[in-house]
Amino acid sequence: MSGSKKRVYIKTFGCQMNVYDSAQMANLLHGVGYDEVTTAEDADLVVLNTCHIREKAAEKVYSDLGRLRQIKEARGDHEAPMQIAVAGCVAQAEGAEIKRRAPVVDYVVGPQSYQRLPQMLAGEAETLATDFAVDEKFERLAQKRSQQGPAAFVTVQEGCDKFCSFCVVPYTRGAEHSRSAGQISAEVRALARHGVREVTLLGQNVNAWAATSPNGKGGWGLGQLIRHLAQIDGLDRIRYTTSHPRDMDDNLIAAHGEIDVLMPYLHLPVQSGSNRVLKAMNRGHSMDDYKRIIDKIRRKRPDIALSGDFIVGFPGETNADFEATMQAVRDIGYASAYSFKYSRRPGTPGAKIKDQVPEEIKVERLAILQDLLVTQQIGFNAGLTGRTLPVLFEKPGRHEGQVCGRSPYLQSVFVQGPTSLIGSIQDVDITGAGRNALTGNLSREVVTTA
Numbered sequence: 466m467s468g469s470k471k472r473v474y475i476k477t478f479g480c481q482m483n484v485y486d487s488a489q490m491a492n493l494l495h496g497v498g499y500d501e502v503t504t505a506e507d508a509d510l511v512v513l514n515t516c517h518i519r520e521k522a523a524e525k526v527y528s529d530l531g532r533l534r535q536i537k538e539a540r541g542d543h544e545a546p547m548q549i550a551v552a553g554c555v556a557q558a559e560g561a562e563i564k565r566r567a568p569v570v571d572y573v574v575g576p577q578s579y580q581r582l583p584q585m586l587a588g589e590a591e592t593l594a595t596d597f598a599v600d601e602k603f604e605r606l607a608q609k610r611s612q613q614g615p616a617a618f619v620t621v622q623e624g625c626d627k628f629c630s631f632c633v634v635p636y637t638r639g640a641e642h643s644r645s646a647g648q649i650s651a652e653v654r655a656l657a658r659h660g661v662r663e664v665t666l667l668g669q670n671v672n673a674w675a676a677t678s679p680n681g682k683g684g685w686g687l688g689q690l691i692r693h694l695a696q697i698d699g700l701d702r703i704r705y706t707t708s709h710p711r712d713m714d715d716n717l718i719a720a721h722g723e724i725d726v727l728m729p730y731l732h733l734p735v736q737s738g739s740n741r742v743l744k745a746m747n748r749g750h751s752m753d754d755y756k757r758i759i760d761k762i763r764r765k766r767p768d769i770a771l772s773g774d775f776i777v778g779f780p781g782e783t784n785a786d787f788e789a790t791m792q793a794v795r796d797i798g799y800a801s802a803y804s805f806k807y808s809r810r811p812g813t814p815g816a817k818i819k820d821q822v823p824e825e826i827k828v829e830r831l832a833i834l835q836d837l838l839v840t841q842q843i844g845f846n847a848g849l850t851g852r853t854l855p856v857l858f859e860k861p862g863r864h865e866g867q868v869c870g871r872s873p874y875l876q877s878v879f880v881q882g883p884t885s886l887i888g889s890i891q892d893v894d895i896t897g898a899g900r901n902a903l904t905g906n907l908s909r910e911v912v913t914t915a
């Protein structure tokens with residue numbers, strides 16, 4: 466072991482892809498002598514893994530950098546100096562501009578080049594890397610993974626070619642790229658050997674995943690990949706996120722009815738219920754297309770928990786367009802959802818549209834929409850009381866003597882029980898439901914060997 470252990474603090478903004486990337490960076494840095502700590506004050510290296518999707522998220526990085534500058538400058542001569550790295554999508558989008566705006570930053574690494582961070586720290590690589598070296602990244606990261614906890618994320622696909630007119634992702638994450646089936650299956654097998662019971666397959670457009678089958682004899686989509694992974698010993702649950710309606714093919718839909726370990730939960734953003742707005746957003750599907758997909762899925766898996774993303778106040782959105790979104794939500798019924806005010810992103814086609822919606826209208830529409838979505842979410846959760854659900858326990862609960870896990874429908878479930886339950890799946894009688902979580906009792910006395 467090296468005599469001088471260093472400490473890294475990684476702060477993650479944004480989506481699950483960033484959560485995964487942060488875990489990978491922690492691993493990589495661990496390999497060169499860094500232990501993870503939970504505050505910037507304690508750290509020799511601070512990594513901000515940033516998000517560029519909406520203006521607020523991007524601006525937060527600069528306010529954090531302001532705070533870090535104070536900590537860095539307050540370090541006495543006898544203390545180790547602090548180094549600062551900006552990673553993620555702001556790094557990709559702004560590159561060298563970050564160092565100009567915040568000279569306190571030492572390193573800038575995009576989401577496809579953070580594998581170079583150890584060399585940068587050793588002075589062996591340029592301090593700015595924003596190229597799209599996806600293959601290099603996955604090769605370098607494969608085999609390096611350590612895992613804590615029974616549920617893990619596995620990136621299977623990155624990037625996006627859809628170019629929705631509001632979105633920066635095609636610019637920050639680059640073109641669609643799928644990892645090979647062999648590489649993914651090796652990673653999942655290794656995780657399962659280390660006690661992982663659930664994997665969530667990640668991608669900006671995860672259901673656009675496409676690759677040749679492991680025997681090289683044909684093309685596979687996400688449905689086939691899931692069927693393949695479902696056979697791995699010890700793997701009890703598979704999820705995937707985020708999907709695009711255009712890539713929801715019949716094989717994947719059928720998998721929801723056929724594969725037990727594929728959990729009954731689907732995040733399928735529609736963004737708007739108005740065909741006119743969907744067209745202006747360049748979504749490539751109509752509201753009818755979306756409803757047809759949902760009908761097909763519900764025929765295969767009637768209890769599926771649906772989730773989505775919505776944007777209110779896209780340029781040109783009228784009251785009638787907004788009402789169409791409300792009607793779509795009423796018609797479809799969501800178990801959970803994310804909703805946002807449109808945020809104008811420089812460089813995207815949406816930013817150039819003249820007819821921007823005033824902020825106060827966006828605020829009002831968002832409140833009305835969220836009211837409906839929250840009501841539906843509470844209703845979905847309440848509908849599960851009285852049922853018995855298998856829960857994968859992941860961590861201690863908020864209160865003494867409590868453990869917390871997830872239902873098949875992805876809600877958190879809190880029960881009284883020993884922490885030795887963590888890592889196991891147990892039946893739970895659901896007795897209570899709130900907005901975000903369920904409570905219940907273990908269906909039978911569980912004998913565990915602690």
Ligand code: 5AD
Nearest residue numbers: 631632734774775805806807808810
């Ligand atoms: N403004 C508001 N919301 C956005 N999203 C993406 N870009 C924007 C934007 N410019 C939302 C979409 C997407 C989710 C990840 O973030 O709903 O599905």
Ligand code: SF4
Nearest residue numbers: 625627628629632634
């Ligand atoms: Fe952005 Fe649209 Fe691609 Fe999703 S599908 S990442 S919203 S461009």
